Amino acid sequence: MSKVYTWDQLFSRRQFLKGTVATAALGATAGIGLLEPEASMGLSNSPPQSPAKGVKYVTTICEQCVWRCGVIAKVENGVIKTLEGNPNHPNNLGKLCPRGNAGIEAMYSPDRIKFPLIRAGARGSGLWRKASWDEALSYTAEQMNKIKDKYGAKAMMFNSTDNLSQPFFESLLKAYGTPNYGTQRSLCFNSMTTGFLYTYGTPQPGTDYSHCKYMIFTGRNLAEGISNNETQEMIDMVARGVKVVVLDPRFSKTASKATEWLPVRPGADSAFFLAMINVIVAEKLYDKGFVEKYTQGFADLVTEVQEYTPEWAEKKCEISATTIQRIARDFAAAAPAAIAHPNWRTSNFVNSFQTERAIAVLNALVGNWAQPGGLIPDQEMSTAKLGVLSHPPFPLAQGIRLDGVPWKYPMVPLAYGVIQTMRDNILTGKPYEAKGWLISRQNPVLSIPERQKTINALMKLDFVVVIDIQASDTAYYADVILPESYYLERYDGLVPIKNKIFIRQPVIEPLYDTKSSLMIYKELAEKLGLGEFLPYKDELDLLSRQIKPFPVSLEKLKSDGHYEVENFKEDHSKDFEFQTSSGKIEISSSIMAQMNKKAVPTWNEPPRPEVDHYYLLTGKTAQHTQMFTQNNRWLLEVFPVNRAWLHTSVANKIGVKTEDDVVLESEVGKITIKAYVTEGIRPDCIFMVGGFGHVSKGLKSAYGLGASDSALHKTVTDPISGGSSLSETFVTVSKA
């Protein structure tokens, strides 16, 4: 029996490798002469061509969020010194956000999981023993096969959040044969993706910022939810003097850059857009030719929006009728170079699907599809196709899904799922008992509403295995932790973006006994007897087969960081072939009609908080990524803790100042958090950045910092999109 360690004993050595090399550049010495004029500002944003001895540059892909920016890492004597944006990468054009710049800190963090761990005390006790990879993988496979033999493959759930090796995770789950796949999407953008899918047949059209003359954002906070190149484009757009309208109950940093901030009543943005449609229809400001040629259901829309006058909307969304009228007219006048942005994390209310449908239809009415300054059709047609691996056909997944797709949520695509319902049904045991959970780089304990329920669900299972780089809150409750190599230490699947193919590759060898998820999935598959479904020898074998269709060697791809496909032609031949039931843009949705639901965008009254209750709003900050980066000390320097935004009048009423502790309480939980008193929020709302309030003691810097919205959020699900209606939680506030 090997020794049992607490977390602190396992990882107590406070080493920070970077600090041991370092400091050569501290302060400049006077010995360096006057700069040569030509060298004074070379204005080259690429690294020098002939690096100094012991210095090398490696081009790879960032993983501090899901945006996949290009990175050039500078390595000095085997230590990664700095990360810079890759100017050849379209996702970031040479720039890195604060999170991207801070990638090194987490890599050299003492809190890294350095070898496989098997639980050695009660679940969540923090007692572990060190295991070899062979033991950890064999044990995991044994438990997974036991569950499959006894309860069927469906009793095992597989969860993963957007990452480059996700296709291979999906191969593993399909080979195992479970229908239960959990992604983050229902907590994020299900209402947006389903809203656009059922209108245009594509879930996420792009937006042409560079030619746009009028932009309306309603849930796309690019200054704080940084999507690097889009954030840059937004800044340029503002600088060009483009009209930018932001609807947000909170004065976000994007709102501070906009030409107009409209503090909309939460959940009532739907009314704003329906009234814009009302004006555009009534005043015949729409693009008649486009509507006739490419859409269906316009007549039904005309009938539906008749009652949605600006005066009606003013009472709902608390934006004046004249403002709505003015914006509708100006928006139509700027069209087709005008966009009501599809937005991003928009799963806020049960009616958010209708809001997104109204947005989708508004864009269609002004005919901005595939026009300069408008919506950009799906890019997939114009993206280079990688080589694929052949494997035997997957077994048919047996049984219905725990998350209610499609038996409870018929309109939610299988690939999105409804993770909060999956969690609920672990607890109910309906329609059957779940027994095991394989979670790769996802943290449901902090992401799904009602944190305690998620912890209870983990406690109920027979077996939980987590793949991660750090002891996330979910990993802390696991039976086995399989440590993934850090993104600067590993390969992942190749990434094609239009005519370019990018590679993530190790900048340095792994510091510890960790593996890439590509190899973890593959070796686990082998132990499960499913090796033929992930038929590659190692990462390089897989990558060389992915790149095989192109006349480039893997060595060349590695040294350049990307390959540009020659004579690549963008294919726009299908831009106007809409993948909907009717083949047209569906103002009136065929699928909604089939389900006997109102087929055109319609108004559903969102709930309002009772007296002395407030809307609880959550969102992002530019310095952190969801619940993933709060342990990064460089990022804690620039955003140390989340606070509850209270309007001055609310703070005065309960007698608190900024930095005082306040207690927020909802139907399902209670937190203590510091107050931030501001005029930049509606008096009926309280806002907090998500991702803080970690419960894992394995995250030593983040543990106990701030508070988690997951402890307050109620579980409310939109039956159409499956989106978790995160803003239907109301809270009281009091001085702590």
Added chain:
Amino acid sequence: MAIRMGFVIITSRCIDCDACMVACRAENDVPLGHTRNWVKSSGVLGQFPKVREVFQPGNCMHCDHPPCVSVCPTGASQKRADGIVIIENSKCIGCKYCIVACPYDARFANPETGKADKCTLCLHRLEQGLEPACVQTCLGKSRQAGDLNDPDSIVSKLIAKYPTRVLLKQVGTGPNIYYIDEPVSEIPEGK
């Protein structure tokens, strides 16, 4: 004409993301708890819903008349001929006079070296023909650096085209960060 290195910072293009602060920390091994540069926020000004917020990045102003240099008893703090204010570590005795003297609060005592520490304009990068780390990473192209005396530099072109202001002009330090608050739709080509 002599080189005069400095910054132009376009506040209208700053979104307060702090990428410049993290890039500087990585580039210059700045110890936790201290920073060589910053982004200051005005906080939310005005009354709901008529509010605004502005952001002002900054760092050592590489002044024409740097008080940190005149108070330094050992000559460690120096104004170079190219305008960059530096600290010669071997001469610094850690007396902290310069830290107190700086009206911009741009210096700190480095706990790892015991010496005064601050922005070097990434001198080691300039020598390789690279932009300072904060300028290189800035998503908004809000931060620009270069030779203020060279009419072909980006900074000079910006100063020629837009109204600028400096901080604490009345103190007489002659700071070399020029702030532009107006929208700048395009960053000019230049050195």
